[in-house]
Amino acid sequence: MTGPGESSAARLLSQAGVLRFPSSRLDLFIMRDFLGAEECDDLVTIIESQHRPSTLADSNGDDAFRTSSTCDLSPQHPAVAALAEKLSRFSGIDPAHAEPLQGQRYEVGQQFKAHTDYFEPQSADYETYCSVSGQRTWTFMVYLNNVNAGGATRFRAIDKTIQPERGKLIAWNNRKPDGSLNAATLHHAMKVRAGRKYVITQWYRERPWG
Ligand SMILES: O=C(O)CCC(=O)C(=O)O
Numbered sequence: 001m002t003g004p005g006e007s008s009a010a011r012l013l014s015q016a017g018v019l020r021f022p023s024s025r026l027d028l029f030i031m032r033d034f035l036g037a038e039e040c041d042d043l044v045t046i047i048e049s050q051h052r053p054s055t056l057a058d059s060n061g062d063d064a065f066r067t068s069s070t071c072d073l074s075p076q077h078p079a080v081a082a083l084a085e086k087l088s089r090f091s092g093i094d095p096a097h098a099e100p101l102q103g104q105r106y107e108v109g110q111q112f113k114a115h116t117d118y119f120e121p122q123s124a125d126y127e128t129y130c131s132v133s134g135q136r137t138w139t140f141m142v143y144l145n146n147v148n149a150g151g152a153t154r155f156r157a158i159d160k161t162i163q164p165e166r167g168k169l170i171a172w173n174n175r176k177p178d179g180s181l182n183a184a185t186l187h188h189a190m191k192v193r194a195g196r197k198y199v200i201t202q203w204y205r206e207r208p209w210g
């Protein structure tokens with residue numbers, strides 16, 4: 001069964017160039033060249049033009065936990081609207097279930113330590129984040145540039161490290177087939193060692209965004 005805010009392995013694998021990482025613990029998919037060079041460069045320009053310090057949904061007292069910058073991408077921007085539509089067609093998820101797209105920008109030394117994208121049900125702010133749209137379901141993330149050194153995304157539980165590569169998309173299901181949260185989705189955006197790193201993330205929700 002696939003809920004309204006969910007993609008599926010069958011959907012993703014039916015599209016040319018999509019590979020599945022072999023793991024019984026986590027549904028993780030990779031596609032190179034999801035975006036072309038020009039699309040990536042346009043999105044990097046937008047992120048460069050406007051960003052703020054990234055924040056955490058559940059602050060844990062570690063000021064070094066997430067040190068990147070975030071760009072709230074305007075859905076009015078044609079390049080952003082085009083990407084949102086492309087992701088929705090690709091994922092098969094109704095765009096009503098999509099959060100607004102976000103860009104992340106990492107300078108040398110910046111990172112996002114190991115975390116999950118779902119909201120912790122025990123956290124104080126769980127209701128604030130999830131009462132309207134529900135839990136996060138799937139994550140789709142696109143690397144917008146080749147990083148000179150560092151900046152990989154590491155999934156520790158399945159021992160998989162993905163190198164940033166311009167235009168490459170990765171996608172994973174934050175939940176297990178039975179709908180429970182999947183702790184094996186734990187991932188770490190490792191420190192950039194040289195150059196900058198830019199990504200865009202699309203998170204989807206159980207219910208329409210609102
Ligand atoms: O930048 C990355 O490699 C991962 C970013 C991430 O995990 C997030 O923004 O939730």
Ligand SMILES: [Fe+2]
Pocket residue numbers: 115116117187
């Ligand atoms: Fe994440």
